[in-house]
Amino acid sequence: MTPHDWYVENRTAFVVRTLELREERLFAEHLPRCDECRREVARLERDLGALPMAAMPVAPRPGLVHHLADAVLNRRVWWRRAAPALAAAAVLMLAIGFGLRERAHQSVLATTLAKRERELSALRDTLSIWRESQRVVQRDIAMGNHKGGLLIFDDPTTHRWNVVMHGLPAAPTDSVYQFWFITRSGMVRSVELRCEANRPAFATLDMPKTPGPVMGAALTIEPAVSHSPEPRGLELAHVQF
Amino acid sequence: MSPPRDPKPSPPPSPPTGPSTPLTVAGQSSLRDRLIARDERALVELIDTATPWLLGLVQGMLQDQDEAEEVVLETFRIAWDRVATLGDQHEELMPWLLRVARNRAIDRLRRRARWRRKTARAEALGAIGPATAPFREPDESAHPGWHVHESVHAALRALPEEQQKVVRLAYFGGLTHSEIAKELAIPMGTVKTRLRLAFDKLRVALAPIGDWVQ
Numbered sequence: 063m064t065p066h067d068w069y070v071e072n073r074t075a076f077v078v079r080t081l082e083l084r085e086e087r088l089f090a091e092h093l094p095r096c097d098e099c100r101r102e103v104a105r106l107e108r109d110l111g112a113l114p115m116a117a118m119p120v121a122p123r124p125g126l127v128h129h130l131a132d133a134v135l136n137r138r139v140w141w142r143r144a145a146p147a148l149a150a151a152a153v154l155m156l157a158i159g160f161g162l163r164e165r166a167h168q169s170v171l172a173t174t175l176a177k178r179e180r181e182l183s184a185l186r187d188t189l190s191i192w193r194e195s196q197r198v199v200q201r202d203i204a205m206g207n208h209k210g211g212l213l214i215f216d217d218p219t220t221h222r223w224n225v226v227m228h229g230l231p232a233a234p235t236d237s238v239y240q241f242w243f244i245t246r247s248g249m250v251r252s253v254e255l256r257c258e259a260n261r262p263a264f265a266t267l268d269m270p271k272t273p274g275p276v277m278g279a280a281l282t283i284e285p286a287v288s289h290s291p292e293p294r295g296l297e298l299a300h301v302q303f
Numbered sequence: 304m305s306p307p308r309d310p311k312p313s314p315p316p317s318p319p320t321g322p323s324t325p326l327t328v329a330g331q332s333s334l335r336d337r338l339i340a341r342d343e344r345a346l347v348e349l350i351d352t353a354t355p356w357l358l359g360l361v362q363g364m365l366q367d368q369d370e371a372e373e374v375v376l377e378t379f380r381i382a383w384d385r386v387a388t389l390g391d392q393h394e395e396l397m398p399w400l401l402r403v404a405r406n407r408a409i410d411r412l413r414r415r416a417r418w419r420r421k422t423a424r425a426e427a428l429g430a431i432g433p434a435t436a437p438f439r440e441p442d443e444s445a446h447p448g449w450h451v452h453e454s455v456h457a458a459l460r461a462l463p464e465e466q467q468k469v470v471r472l473a474y475f476g477g478l479t480h481s482e483i484a485k486e487l488a489i490p491m492g493t494v495k496t497r498l499r500l501a502f503d504k505l506r507v508a509l510a511p512i513g514d515w516v517q
Binding site: 071075078079080081082083104106107109110111112113114115116117118120121122123125126128131132133134135262 | 349350359375377380402404409454456478495496506510511
């Protein structure tokens with residue numbers, strides 16, 4: 063008995079599927095390699111092709127034929143048919159949503175960038191003035207725990223003074239930081255400098271319209287209601303040129 | 304949700320008559336060509352004609368109407384998808400459909416058998432309750448039918464009783480050699496011999512039924 067005899071003996075069993083699972087796999091693996099077995103199996107299938115007709119036909123339940131045809135042809139309920147379109151629409155909506163969000167985000171970024179550019183431009187302007195300034199005066203000021211100062215530099219182009227008060231707290235209640243020019247004819251009241259939450263106060267000042275040159279400047283704390291032409295409050299800084 | 308069932312079972316379909324029926328060799332050939340050409344009406348025609356036979360075979364094997372309908376649907380899907388390759392092999396449509404359906408049903412029975420073995424083991428360990436109803440031998444001999452059906456029945460009846468029994472269990476019950484031996488409490492060698500003898504006779508008796516329903 064040759065190994066092939068087993069396949070010959072079991073051709074019918076393979077066709078009618080009475081082989082055990084392991085044997086069936088063995089036979090199925092053999093089949094593509096053996097023309098004779100393939101031919102015989104095809105012949106057996108043909109010869110026994112009518113055997114399933116021994117089963118009594120069963121009338122399908124009402125509607126089954128149409129259901130089967132619909133299912134095979136994939137004619138499904140509308141939402142299943144529309145599922146790909148709905149999915150595509152959902153993807154499109156998401157894409158649009160992301161696009162709009164991106165656009166809004168870009169708009170915010172553009173606004174922030176423009177603001178930063180304006181600030182940078184202002185700083186450059188300031189630096190350009192400082193670089194050309196012929197006179198810069200700095201005075202340190204201590205107020206309780208705060209250590210700040212008064213910075214004054216001239217702008218030779220516009221012939222104005224730039225004043226920066228920094229590092230100081232907001233002025234006490236009912237008081238203001240008052241800047242003064244010192245001239246030959248006496249103290250000349252200038253502007254109030256407002257410090258908020260320790261942010262520096264900036265001011266660009268024209269020279270006072272008084273005869274004679276300006277000799278210096280002073281910073282005092284004055285009562286808010288006071289409009290005295292002479293300083294009466296606490297002097298924080300005094301600068302002489 | 305499945306559509307409502309008709310409480311009264313419909314009578315079996317009348318045998319198709321005339322040369323235009325898709326169950327004739329000429330009819331099948333024409334139908335196959337139309338199916339290859341993706342003619343949807345041809346598919347509906349095929350489903351209309353073949354469903355009673357497929358259902359009869361598969362429902363008898365599985366003893367479950369819903370599962371049988373699933374197998375029939377799978378079979379028609381395969382037919383619709385692969386009918387072009389069938390055209391190359393010059394195989395007739397109906398035997399091919401019946402074989403596909405039977406193979407799918409056997410696959411389900413074998414899965415079911417594996418599941419039964421698992422549940423039996425689990426039951427033995429007291430893990431779960433009693434199993435579902437045991438598999439029943441299909442009763443396919445009660446009704447008269449078409450010419451092919453009658454011819455096949457005649458061929459089956461011509462077999463000795465013990466061979467009929469193994470053929471029913473093997474072919475219409477989807478059992479393997481060892482399962483039949485266990486079912487009938489006979490040696491496996493006897494099962495193989497009876498099956499070999501039975502199928503040799505059936506092959507001779509059925510081979511001339513080439514024209515199907517004429």
